[in-house]
Amino acid sequence: MAKKAISKDDWSARLAEVQVDRDDLNKLIMNYLIIEGYKDAAEKFSQESGAKPPVNLESIQNRMVVRTAIQRGNIEEAIERVNDLNPEILDTNPKLFFHLQQQRLIEYIREGRVTDALEFAQEELAPRGEENPEFLSELERTMSLLAFELNSPSPVSDLLTPAQRQKLASELNSALLLSQSQEKDPKLPALLKMCWWAQQQLDERCTYPKIKDFTKAELVMEPMSTAGGSQGSSSSAVAGA
C-alpha cells in the first residue's frame, strides 16, 4: 500500500499555523524546574518571565537539600531531613526506606569501612529483609559488593556509580512530591513521549518530515521506503525520561 507523502514545505506551512501559547510554554518550563527541584532556576525564571510558581518555593528548597545530601552520599542526613519534613513518608514506604538503608551500606563499602559495613548490614538491613522477603534479592546483591575489589569491575559495580545515588534521589524526590500532593512527573517528558508515539503512528501511514533529534527539533525528510515499516530512532532525551 502506497503511503501518502507530505513535502517539507507543506509540513512546515501546516506547522506554522499551529498556535502555541507563550504562557503554556512558561508553565511547562516552570513545572519542570519545580518538580526536578531547581529552586534558584525557578526563582530566576519566575522573575524574568513573569510566570508564577504554583507552589511555595520553600518547599522546593527542602527537596533540594535532600537531593543534594543524597548526591553527596550523606544518606543519614537525608533521612533526618525527610523525617523532619514529613515523618510519615519513610514509615509508609518500606521499599524507599530499604533503598536508603541499602545506599548507606554502599557508602560504607565505598569508603572501605568493611567492619562498619558488616555491622550495619547485620543491625539494620537483615531485619528489613526479614520483614519484607521481597527485598532479599536486592540485599544479597548489595552484600556481594563486599566480595569484590573496590575498583575492579564486577557484576554489581553499577551500585557504586553516581547513577545509583541519582536513582535514589529521584525516588525520594517523588515520594516527597506525592506527600505534598504534587504530581511527581514533569509534563515536558510526557509531551516528548507523546510526540514520539505520534510519529510512530504516522510512520505507518505516510512519509513526512520527522524530528529525529528532539534537542535539535529539525525536520528531516525520510527517503521513500518500499517496505511498510520505518525505523524508529530513539532520541536520548526520550529514552531517559
Add this chain to the structure above:
Amino acid sequence: MTLTPHEVAVSQLATDQVVPLDRIKSLRFIKNNIIGNKTKKDLYIQLGIVSRLQDIISVKDDKDSQLKIQAVIVLGSFAFGNESNILALANSGVVEPLLNCLNPSGDPKLIEAAARTLNAIYASPKVSRQQLFMGNHLHVLVQLLDTFSSKHRPGQEIVQVHTAELVASILARCCETLEQQMQIADSGAIPLLMRLLASGISKSQEAALGALAALVKDNPELAQVIAQMRLEKGERPAPFILRLVRDKSPTMRLAAATCLTYLNRAGVIPEHDGDIMLIVLPILVKMLQLTGAVQETAPQVLAHLIWESENMQKAVCDMEAIPKLASIISQMDEEDNVYGIVGQKDKLKENSLLALAAISQLKEDCRKQVIEAKVLSHIVSAMSHPAVGVRAAACQCTRSLSRSVKNLRTSLVDAGIENPLFQLLSDEDLGVLRSATATLCNIVLDVSPMKKTIMERGIVAKFVRMISYGDNVVRLNTVWAIKNLVFEAESEVKENVMRQFGYNNLVLLLNDSEPAVQEQALNLVRNLAHKREHDIEQVFRGLGNGQLLSIIEEKLSWDDPRLLEHALYVLVNIATGTEYHKQSILKRQGILRSVLRSMNHESAAIRVASIWVIINLTWPDDKVSHSVHECVALLRSMGFEDRLLALDTTDHDLDVNNRVKTALQHFLMDQQQYGHNNNVSGVPSDQTGSGIGRHGHSSSRYPDPQQQQDISPSSSSSSGDAFGGSAGSAMDTTHIVTGGSGAGGHDRR
C-alpha cells in the same frame, strides 16, 4: 555494664534536670531510629519508652511545644508499626493526652502532629473510640475541619489544611456504629466536610470523601441528609462526586466510588442509578488491574455495590470481572508458595473472594463463569486459610456457588469442598459458621453420595451442637440443612439422622422462638413423613402421635400463613399413610376445623393445601372402603362438602378449582355407593357420567396417583426469602474505612 545508645536515649527522657534541648535531641535520635524500622520500634517499646513519652505530652503548660511535638511524632511512628505496637500505645493511655493536644490555642504544628498520631492509632479497629466521644474532644476535633476559621494564624495554611485532612480521616475511622455516626453528624461535621470536598485540593477532597462515606454507610437518614445538601455553587454532592470518580488519581476515584456506592445502597440517589451502572461500576472493575491499596479495596466496594442486584451482577460479569478476580486469587496462591509468607496480602484475597461471592450470588450465568475461570480449587483451599476474614469470604463464595443447578453443585463436591466445609462447621467465627451452614444446606440437597459420606463423618452430631449454638441464623440454617438432608432420602438415612439427632430436639425446634425456625422444623417433619407409610410410622413413633398432632393442631391455630401451609402439608403426608394414621387426624376435631377454615383462606396456596388434606383422607381404597365411607360421612357432617361446593362456584384460582373437583369426586363416589343421609345441596358441576361402578378403579377416572402424595418442596436451596435475612448480614466485612482492617465477622451483622 555500658548502656546501648538506645537505652541512654530513653533514660534521657525521664529526668527533669536534663536541659530540655537534650531531651529534644534524644527524641530526634529516637525518632530517626524508629521511623521505617519495625525492629527498632519493638526494641524501644521494650525499653519502656511509651510511659516516658506519655509523661512529656501530658504536661499542662504550653511552653515546651517543640518537646511535645517531637514526643507526639515519636508516638506516631510507633503507631505505624504492627497492631501490637498500636495496642501497646492505647493500653498505656496515650489517647487522652493526645486528644488534649488538639487544643486550638496550642501550636498548630503540635495540633497537626497529634492529629497525625491519633489517625495512625485509630487505624486499628481494636482501639477503643470511647474517649474521642467524651467531653469536648469531638467538638474540638470537628472545629479543626474549618480551614477558613478566623481563629487561624496567618502563614500556617498548609499545616491547617493538612490537619483538616487528618481529622477527616480520623472521623472516617471512628464512624463505625450508628451512634458514632449520629454523634459526629450532630457535632456539625457535615457542612465542614462539604467545604473540604469542594476545596479543590485533592488530598482534602479524598479525606472528605472518606469521612462522608463512613457517615452514610448503612445509615439511610444521614445518607438522605447528605444527598440533599448543596455545595457552594448550588450543586448537589452526587453529581459533584460523579466527576471526582473520573479523576486521574486512582485513590480519588476509589474514594468517590465508595461514597457513591453507599449513597446508592441507601436508595437516596435514584436519579443516578444509570450513572452508577454506566460509570461507577466499570471504573471499579478497572481498578482490579491496578496494584496496591486501591486494588485491595476495590473488590470490597464492588461487592457491596452489586450485592442483591441482579442487573449489576450481570453487568459486572459482562465486563469480564471474573477472570480478573480469578487471576488475582490464583496469582496470590502462587506467590504464597514462593515466599511462604501468609498474611501480607490477606485483605486482597479476602476482598477478591467477597467480590466473587457477590457476582455469583444471583445469576446462574455468573456462577458458570466462575467455575469456568478455574478458580474453584483456590476458593476451596482458601476455606482453610489461617485468616478468619479469608475463610469467611471463601465460604461466602461457596455459598453463592452452591445455589447453582445440580451439575454445577457437583463441581463443588468434586473440587473437594466436603472436607474444609466440615471443618468450618467447628469454626470459632460466627460469620464463618453462618456461611458454612448455609452452604451445607445447599450441598446436601442432591441425591448424591455426599449425603452418606457426610453422615459417616458425623455431621448429625455437629448439627446437634449447632442447634444449641445460640445464634438464630446458625440454628435456622442447621434445621434447613437437616430438612434438605432427609429430602427424598431413603428410610435408612432418615432413621439414622433422627436417631442421632433425637426427636426431642425436633420438638424443641418446633417450638422455637423464631417462626422461621419453626417453619423449617415443620418442613423437616413433612420430609420425614413423605413417601412411605413406614416413614410416617417412624415419625409417629418418634414424636408420639399424640404429641405430633397436638403440635400440628397448635400450628394450625396460628395466623402465620407460612406455618399454616407447612402444617397442612404435614397432614397431607400423614393422610397418605395407614388407616391408623388417617384416623389419628380424623379424631381431632380441632384439626379438622382448622382445615375447614383454611379452605377459605385468602392465600390460594393454603386453600390448595387444605383441600389436598381432604383429598388424601377420602382417597378411595377398596380394601378399606368402609373406613373411607365413615371418613367421608364425618367430613360431610362437618360441612366440608358444602364448603367444597361453594368453592367450586366462587373460587377463581385454577389450582384450587382442580383440587376442589377432585375432592368433590370422592364425595360424589361415596354418595353414589352408599347413598347419602346428609344435607348435601348442590350437585358437583362436572358429572363425568354415571355409573361409577363399585369397586376397582381404573386410573382414567381417578386423579393421577402421584398427586396423592405431596411433593415436599423442601429443596429451597436458592429461595431468596429464607436466605434473605442472612444474606443481608452475610455482607459482614464491608469495612471501607481507609486503612482500617476489620477482620471478617467482627463487623455489625
